[in-house]
Amino acid sequence: MPLAPRSRTSSGRFCFPLSMTMMRRDRFFLVFTLAAVFSADLYFILLPKLQRMGQRSVRPCSCSPDNITLPQHGGVATPQLSNWTSAQQRDGTGSEHAVTGSKLENLFSHPLYSIQTPELAPEERLLATGQLMEYYKKKVARWERHMKLYSEAAAVSNITVSEHKVTYDPDASWLKFHLGINRYALYSRDDPVIPQLLREMQSMTVISADYTQDEKALKGECDCTQVVKPSGHHLKLALKMETYAKAMFKPMRQQRHEETPEDFFYFIDFQRHNAEIAAFHLDRILDFRRVPPVAGRVVNLTGEVLQVTHNEDLRSVFFTSPANNTCFFSKCLYVCKTEYAVCGNPDLLEGSLSAYLPSLSIAPRTSIPNPWIRSYTFTGREEWEVNPFFCDTVKQMYPYNSGNRLLNIIDMSIFDFLISNMDRHHYEVFSKFGEEGFPLHLDNARGFGKHSKDEISILSPLSQCCIIKSSTLLRLQLLSASWVQAERRHEGVPGERRLTANPHRASPLSVGPQATEGPAGGAALHPEAGQGQSRH
Ligand SMILES: Nc1ncnc2c1ncn2[C@@H]1O[C@H](COP(=O)(O)OP(=O)(O)OP(=O)(O)O)[C@@H](O)[C@H]1O
Numbered sequence: 268m269p270l271a272p273r274s275r276t277s278s279g280r281f282c283f284p285l286s287m288t289m290m291r292r293d294r295f296f297l298v299f300t301l302a303a304v305f306s307a308d309l310y311f312i313l314l315p316k317l318q319r320m321g322q323r324s325v326r327p328c329s330c331s332p333d334n335i336t337l338p339q340h341g342g343v344a345t346p347q348l349s350n351w352t353s354a355q356q357r358d359g360t361g362s363e364h365a366v367t368g369s370k371l372e373n374l375f376s377h378p379l380y381s382i383q384t385p386e387l388a389p390e391e392r393l394l395a396t397g398q399l400m401e402y403y404k405k406k407v408a409r410w411e412r413h414m415k416l417y418s419e420a421a422a423v424s425n426i427t428v429s430e431h432k433v434t435y436d437p438d439a440s441w442l443k444f445h446l447g448i449n450r451y452a453l454y455s456r457d458d459p460v461i462p463q464l465l466r467e468m469q470s471m472t473v474i475s476a477d478y479t480q481d482e483k484a485l486k487g488e489c490d491c492t493q494v495v496k497p498s499g500h501h502l503k504l505a506l507k508m509e510t511y512a513k514a515m516f517k518p519m520r521q522q523r524h525e526e527t528p529e530d531f532f533y534f535i536d537f538q539r540h541n542a543e544i545a546a547f548h549l550d551r552i553l554d555f556r557r558v559p560p561v562a563g564r565v566v567n568l569t570g571e572v573l574q575v576t577h578n579e580d581l582r583s584v585f586f587t588s589p590a591n592n593t594c595f596f597s598k599c600l601y602v603c604k605t606e607y608a609v610c611g612n613p614d615l616l617e618g619s620l621s622a623y624l625p626s627l628s629i630a631p632r633t634s635i636p637n638p639w640i641r642s643y644t645f646t647g648r649e650e651w652e653v654n655p656f657f658c659d660t661v662k663q664m665y666p667y668n669s670g671n672r673l674l675n676i677i678d679m680s681i682f683d684f685l686i687s688n689m690d691r692h693h694y695e696v697f698s699k700f701g702e703e704g705f706p707l708h709l710d711n712a713r714g715f716g717k718h719s720k721d722e723i724s725i726l727s728p729l730s731q732c733c734i735i736k737s738s739t740l741l742r743l744q745l746l747s748a749s750w751v752q753a754e755r756r757h758e759g760v761p762g763e764r765r766l767t768a769n770p771h772r773a774s775p776l777s778v779g780p781q782a783t784e785g786p787a788g789g790a791a792l793h794p795e796a797g798q799g800q801s802r803h
């Protein structure tokens with residue numbers, strides 16, 4: 268409708284004809300009503316929605332019981348739980364687990380630890396017996412030839428080397444350990460060979476000591492300007508035992524109870540031999556079984572390293588300290604910082620011994636950068652730290668776009684969170700198992716650095732992807748419940764020593780009170796999970 272022409276009043280103001288004013292009043296009423304409805308809508312509906320969206324963009328995928336996803340199947344590397352047969356309980360009921368024996372025995376008697384691996388097809392085993400025996404025979408023969416030549420040369424050069432014979436033992440525990448490795452785990456739950464191997468690593472005669480392959484690859488060189496991997500810290504050695512078993516020795520660099528100094532970056536942190544030992548046991552308790560067996564041992568640096576090494580470079584880094592202790596340092600360190608040497612007392616030095624995996628020549632492994640790798644510089648940031656949707660990218664990438672690899676990386680992050688390891692730059696898989704292979708949890712020496720700090724960012728794969736294997740969640744829930752029960756028992760028994768609880772520290776195994784409510788509770792990610800109590 269065309270508007271009527273406006274007329275000017277004597278006061279010079281514009282005014283409208285009466286009919287026009289009436290219409291305007293209607294319109295005003297209409298506009299007022301619409302505005303009121305819109306404001307109410309804005310205030311009560313749109314604004315809360317926008318606020319929720321805003322919160323989500325800050326924490327785009329904070330897992331909660333509502334949005335956590337449990338895969339329908341256990342995945343390739345963890346066969347469906349229903350496909351596995353559960354062994355009967357010791358008490359025969361199959362429901363309540365036995366309450367006698369050690370805490371560990373009780374835990375392992377729970378049905379979750381009785382799930383049997385399906386019958387293994389030959390291609391699901393890492394090695395065939397014939398192949399490994401052939402390799403072993405060749406190695407022993409080569410060693411004997413080498414020793415003959417070496418003794419002759421040593422006699423000429425006046426070098427004294429303790430000569431130890433290698434024993435060919437087809438029943439050696441390390442062979443059985445290697446033969447037991449399959450596409451599900453490094454060893455089976457109640458394989459008696461593992462405790463036997465642990466015992467033997469602690470007591471067997473050491474027949475040779477050498478640098479490890481990765482140290483050798485450095486050829487004694489190091490770039491002292493590099494903060495990444497100051498290899499000088501890594502005074503590790505490969506020790507060979509009388510049955511040709513091999514173990515990686517990481518010496519004690521500091522007192523067992525010493526923590527990471529406040530101002531240390533994780534990548535210059537010390538390597539803790541006891542972290543390697545504890546990590547092996549925790550990995551076993553979590554039922555991952557991806558850490559090779561690790562034992563503690565007091566090594567005689569003179570008798571079990573210096574006098575048995577055939578490596579001149581290694582021999583040359585030994586010295587006697589002013590306090591008359593036998594010490595050695597990494598070749599590279601000599602160039603960089605000599606104070607990194609380690610010393611015995613006067614010869615004895617505690618350390619960890621990690622059972623070697625099969626040689627790369629018969630069981631090659633692939634080293635893969637961890638998608639959630641940290642920046643190994645003082646200021647750098649990796650994509651996962653700035654992109655809250657990083658997991659969506661990872662999910663598109665091979666090998667995370669199918670199979671179980673991503674779930675296994677999430678398992679690894681849970682393991683790393685519990686041991687507080689921020690140094691998982693790469694992970695290795697056995698090449699034979701391809702994308703179905705599980706990631707090995709090697710190198711845990713930078714774990715357990717700070718007992719009173721939970722580094723939540725280690726859980727980023729879990730919190731960004733919001734997915735977890737149901738078997739992992741169930742075990743975490745069980746461990747959490749067992750811990751609470753154990754705490755109660757301690758409280759209930761008069762006179763029993765009560766371990767001090769630190770209210771600021773969540774139990775590494777605590778997943779919050781909701782954890783016992785049901786498998787889909789998703790409590791592992793509840794923000795309050797970090798507020799519980801734990802032992803030192
Ligand atoms: N038990 C083992 N059996 C066979 N190889 C092993 C074992 N443990 C470690 N390795 C190999 O030796 C390499 C170095 O070991 P490890 O990572 O424990 O030492 P590191 O000094 O911390 O090395 P890095 O600086 O690469 O982190 C590993 O990447 C792995 O390939």
Ligand SMILES: [Mn+2]
Pocket residue numbers: 690710
């Ligand atoms: Mn390392």
